Amino acid sequence: MEMPTVTMQVIPMEHGLLLAAILFIMGMVGVLTRRNLVFILMSLEIMLNATGLAFIVASSHWGQVDGQIMFLMILSLAAAEVAVALGLVLQLFQKRKTLDINVLGEMKG
């Protein structure tokens, strides 16, 4: 039986990068507009993952493994960052009873 040859439809790199850029900007807008520290951290995660996606796309396009390694590193970095940051956020909330960065912004030059 003749199997129809299925050729994998390759997603063009531009689409992947565009998606990464959109994710990055969404994350950035979240960082800039959100007042709650937890949401800012979440937006930061989105930004980190956007860059990770860009690395993956580039890596598969050129068939090089470096990008995937980079993504693993970003992933572990994000995990570590979240662990520390959430700890800090918890402490902050216990002390100040708020997570509004407009209220918490005290370090002025």
Place this chain on the structure above:
Amino acid sequence: MLDLLWLVPVIPFIGFLILTLTFGKLPQLAAGIVGAGSIGLSFVFAFLAGSSFLGAEISSYSQTLWTWMSVGDLEVGFTLYLDGVSLVMMYVITGIGFLIHVYATGYMSGDPSFARFFSYMNLFVSAMLILVLADNLALLFMGWEGVGLCSYLLIGFWYKDPNNGYCARKAFVMTRVGDAFMAIGLFTLFVSTGTLNIQEAMLEAEAQWVVGSGVATAVTLLLLGGAVGKSAQLPLQTWLPDAMAGPTPISALIHAATMVTAGVYLIARTHVLYLLAPEVQYLVGVIGAITLLMAGFTALTQSDIKKVLAFSTVSQIGYMFLALGVGAWSSAIFHLMTHAFFKALLFLTAGSIILAMHHEQDIFKMGGLRKDLRWSHALFLIGTLGLVAFPGFSGFFSKEEILATAMENHDGGYILYLAGLLGAVMTYLYSFRLYFLVFYGKKTHDGHEVMGLHLQGPLVLLAIGAVFAGFIHIPVEGVFPEMEEHHPSVMAQAAMILLPMLGGLLAWWVFVKGKVDTEKLAGQGFGAKLHRFWFTQWGMDWLYDKIIVTPYTWLAEVNKNDFIDSIYNGSARAVRFCHEVMSETQTGELRWYAISIAYGLLLLVVLGVLL
């Protein structure tokens, strides 16, 4: 014994170290023994070295202790050099210095800073000995500055009175003006002759320089500047009268017997250079002549016993300069020695009088003291007779030599001679004015002589010196060019002796007989103006005030905010401005930081794309 020469300046220095490093904790007796004893020991060694020097019949002896500095071709040794002139100076400094130290143990007794006083005194003697024993000009200059420093410290010894500090600073600054000239002179001499050794430099100069050439004139003029500053001659004489703010033994030791004669020593030491610059040598004589007259007139108007003596010192050093100017080198050194005796005697006796009068120095508040102060009276009279060159007393022999040489000097010496003769009349007049005002006339205050072996003992020895020092033969042959013997005619000699005595008679007539109302004479009209003119040292202080002090303070006032500082202040202000701008960006708002980062990233990306 000659190799013990190094001990002469070193022992006083050790005394200084002991007195300084005990921080005044030494009891008065011990401090006195160390202070005066070190000078006495130094005198013993000076005497031993000196007598074996004279016995050895050599013209000079030098002793290198170590190399002081060695840079390229310049090799300066810490070398002592002894010849006839430095021998005389060494004897004067240690001998008279010792007597004054002994006197000072009595005079300064009970002063809380007794040890400090003697430590300065010992340092002074040490520096002065280095000055006269130096074999090279660098070492001489070190001693020169050392004595200047001690002079400053001792004038301002009672520093709690601001006026004493002012006088000390004035003396320091005025002599520093001369020293700057002297230093430049030394540099010029070194550049020209290539050596700092005095004897070698003299030989080099004699071989290289043409008589009256520019370099000879320049070097001698610059050295003269130093000598004039140190020896309080015109135009830098104004510091010496103010230097009387120091304790009286200081006035005797530093400002009469030793330090102020350093200028005379310097010129005598470098006399070869002055022979190569006859015009400058004549200028030395002229400065001496004008100074001795100026100081004589001023002494006549002063009312402070020490200031009268100070001006008489200026005047007598004027005689020494006059002697140098007419080439009577050995007479200048001779007069230096006799002057050291009778002037030290006068100052110390004045100190005794001041003690007896409970620190009263105004001669118009004394009077009729010859019964109360028998000792002081006799000693002061001897000193005065020495000062006025009464026949038979020490001053007579030296001053007569100077005047005789000046008289027979053909290159304009005659005018100097006349000035010297007039000065001799003035000397009689002001000396006996002082003597009569203190010891004759109506008695106003009682005086009680303070007696003690350490007070009267040195005075008696000095008095013996003041009488007989004229018979001492100073061993300066071979150092100075041979001088022809002067035999002035009997008439000239009689004039030289008798004419000045008229001054003494005048003083007696005015101040004992009271034939002239001096107050009236000096109080109105032309007399008042003349009195003022004389009293202010011919307006020199006023002149300096107008020429130097006033413009300087004006400049200081104008430049109070120091315009050079504005450069640095400006840069500091720019940095602060930048800091303020930058700190504006530190808002503390997370949002602001994030968007700055985003914009920065955008900027970098855009730049990366465009470029």
